[in-house]
Every structure is written in C-alpha cells, then in structure tokens.
Amino acid sequence: MVELLLRYGALANLRTTGDRVIEGLLPLHVAIENTCQHKYLEDNLIADQSYKEGNAKYIYKLMHLLCLPEMKIFLDTTRLLASHTDKVVDELWEYIKHGKLVPAAILLLAAQRHFRDLDGFARIKELIYNSLFALQMEGCGLQSGKNTNTKKQWKEKKLRFDNALVLLNIILKAGEDLDAYIQSQSEASHQEVLGKVSAVLQTYDVGPSGKGICIDDLDCRPYDCGVPDSISHKHGDTDLSKADIGLSNLEVEENNAVHRGEKLQYARDQFLPIWRSVLKARFISRTFPSYVPTKEIPYILPDGIHRKTKDQRASQLRVGLLACWREALQN
Known part of the structure; x- marks a missing residue:
C-alpha cells in the first residue's frame, strides 16, 4: 500500500499536525513506532532493562527478533519509507541521541543499504564519538562532586552511546548478510532463523559467544484472540x-x-492488531475489539481519578471505552 501511494505522488516528508494526533511525525516514524509495538518486541524487551547496565545480550536478542519471518513486512515498509525520507541520517541520530535503541535498530537494519550509500554509518559514528568525548570532559568535573543524581544521569548517557556503538558495529559488519537472509527465508522456522542469525553474527565476531540465543529464551506467541x-x-x-x-x-x-x-x-x-497505533498514543482511553483478552488491555485513567475498588475501576474503564466508541462512530 505504501509503495502504491508513493507511486501516485504521496509525500513521505509531510508531518502530522493537529490536536487529535501526535504532532511532527513522519510516515517513517509511524512505521517504526508501530513496529516497536509488535508483540514479539514488547514481550521480550519491555521488561528487559539490562541494556541500562551495558548488557550486550539485550542487543543480540533484539537483532534475533528483528530477523524472524513475522518482522519482514515491517522492515520492508520501513526500508521503503526511509528511501523516500529526506535527512534520514538525522532521523536516525535523533533516535540514538535520546536512547531509543529499538527504533534505531529497526531503522538501521531495514535501511542499512541506504545508509551505506549516504555514508550514514560514518556520520553517525562520528556523532557518537563526539558525544562520548564531550561526556568524558564532563565526567572529569564530576569526579570531585557529590551530586549522585548528576553522576547517574552521566552514566546513563554514556551507556546510551556505548549501546549505540555496539548496535552500529553489528549492522555495519553483518547487516548485508542478515538482510540477504531475511529476504530469502521468509517462511523458515524460528529455530532455524535464530540459529542462522547467531552463526552470521559469530562469523563477523559481533555476536554472543557459545550457543547464542536459544528459542526457549524468547517469548514468540501471538495474541490469544481466537479465530473470529x-x-x-x-x-x-x-x-x-x-x-x-x-x-x-x-x-x-x-x-x-x-x-x-x-x-x-x-x-x-x-x-500487530489493527486497533493499536502510535498515532493514538495521546488518547486517555483506547478502543479494543471484544475478543481481546482482558490481560492485554492497559488500564489507563485520567489524572485526578483515584484507583479504588475493583468494581469502581471496571466501571470507570467501561465509561471511558464507551465514550471512545461513541466518538469514533460520530467521526
């Protein structure tokens, strides 16, 4: 559909605007952020905060998940939009600068050929090194200080750029082989894909040592919705x-x-159920089809509404959902 729209003159550099959506999003941003909501990524990465401790296994896990067959259509869409987006290297840097490792990995892996043509790897690496040098100079002044919070923020920033360097190095060295495998093995089993990805990463000496990632360590289940x-x-x-x-x-x-x-x-x-979209992230309540399990519905209330009894919470949630349904029908 994206390819068809672009063929008939759709512009990939227009940004969202208005009170009812998140402002300033490019189509590329929407594709990447919606990919981040894929169940594989949510189930395996949201609860895993090991990257904040400099654990490279988080990045290895991310790379394996992105190479699974179910992710191919999302990477293809991101690649297509990236090739039509101006200053796409700057967009990648914005993700890296703010520590958004998963969106950065999606964009890098999907559009790695385009970044090579733009000399984007060298430009991003230079920006990361410049940021690390500035942090090093800043850190020299923190050695004698007693501000624990400032030291913590400094450490988090440094880890953010260290993680980005690991990610950049993986895709710079192994990205072409990984992309070729993704394109040629769209129906391979999870075990086969994970084993192949581990082998490719180890071939370029940028992967986990030993047995690599085990399928038993990853949660790759669909939503329990049942066939309509x-x-x-x-x-x-x-x-x-x-x-x-x-x-x-x-x-x-x-x-x-x-x-x-x-x-x-x-x-x-x-x-990636159709009722979820990054464009609706500002809404207080979201609408969900009737067949979605209750455990999959996030419980969100406006500020000022206190969480009381279970019945009261359920009643408030029903009111919010009904209001959203009425508004959607009117629109």
Whole structure:
C-alpha cells in the first residue's frame, strides 16, 4: 500500500499536525513506532532493562527478533519509507541521541543499504564519538562532586552511546548478510532463523559467544484472540472443495484465495492488531475489539481519578471505552 501511494505522488516528508494526533511525525516514524509495538518486541524487551547496565545480550536478542519471518513486512515498509525520507541520517541520530535503541535498530537494519550509500554509518559514528568525548570532559568535573543524581544521569548517557556503538558495529559488519537472509527465508522456522542469525553474527565476531540465543529464551506467541467466527464459519477449517460445493475449478480457486487472504490478514493482526497505533498514543482511553483478552488491555485513567475498588475501576474503564466508541462512530 505504501509503495502504491508513493507511486501516485504521496509525500513521505509531510508531518502530522493537529490536536487529535501526535504532532511532527513522519510516515517513517509511524512505521517504526508501530513496529516497536509488535508483540514479539514488547514481550521480550519491555521488561528487559539490562541494556541500562551495558548488557550486550539485550542487543543480540533484539537483532534475533528483528530477523524472524513475522518482522519482514515491517522492515520492508520501513526500508521503503526511509528511501523516500529526506535527512534520514538525522532521523536516525535523533533516535540514538535520546536512547531509543529499538527504533534505531529497526531503522538501521531495514535501511542499512541506504545508509551505506549516504555514508550514514560514518556520520553517525562520528556523532557518537563526539558525544562520548564531550561526556568524558564532563565526567572529569564530576569526579570531585557529590551530586549522585548528576553522576547517574552521566552514566546513563554514556551507556546510551556505548549501546549505540555496539548496535552500529553489528549492522555495519553483518547487516548485508542478515538482510540477504531475511529476504530469502521468509517462511523458515524460528529455530532455524535464530540459529542462522547467531552463526552470521559469530562469523563477523559481533555476536554472543557459545550457543547464542536459544528459542526457549524468547517469548514468540501471538495474541490469544481466537479465530473470529466470520472466518471459521464462512469457510470452515479446510479449503473449499469442488465436490462439496459444486463450483467450477476457477470458482473454487477464487474462493480458496479469499480464504487464504483472510487467514493471512488475521495472522498478521495477531502480532500487530489493527486497533493499536502510535498515532493514538495521546488518547486517555483506547478502543479494543471484544475478543481481546482482558490481560492485554492497559488500564489507563485520567489524572485526578483515584484507583479504588475493583468494581469502581471496571466501571470507570467501561465509561471511558464507551465514550471512545461513541466518538469514533460520530467521526
């Protein structure tokens, strides 16, 4: 769809504006931030804060997850938008500068060929080294000080750029081989992909030592939503057959194609459901389909509303969701 829009003159450098959306977002930002909401990344990385301690295993885990088959369509979309976005190296630097390691990894891996053409790796590395040098000079003045909070912030900034250097080095050395594998193995099993990625990283001496990443260490499950009745009742659990419904071969193939298309769309929605978008991040309440498990719905209340009993919380949440549904229907 993005490719079609660009072909007919859509502009990749227009930014969002208005009271009802996050302002200043490029289409590239939306693609990257929505990728960050993929269930694989959320389940395995949100609770893992080891990167704040300089643990490179976090970055290795991130690289393995991004190479799984379910991530390919998101990387392809990011790559396409990055190639049409002006000053894309500056956009990458903004992610790195603010410590947004996951968005930076998505953009780097997806558009690494484009960054090579722009000499982007050298430019980003120079910016990181300049920032580290400035921090080193700043750190000299902190040695004799007693401000613990300032020292903590200084350490966090240094780790932020150290992590970025590790990430940059991985993709600079192994990025082309990883991208070639992603493009050629879109239907490989998770075990096979994780093993191959570990081998590629170790070949370039930028990966974990030993056995690398184990599939048992990663949580790669879809949302527990169940197959919607509209799909299962309409087509049944197996493909349509000519003998069962008395259609011509062409009609059977058309119906089977529709069936496969619906199942494919449903499978994609399992990992990045259609009701979630970075564009709605400012909304106090979000709308969710009825088949979403309660445990997957974040509990968010406006400021000033106190959390009391369970029944009161449920009532307040229902009121907020109903208000959002009414507003969506009116729009």
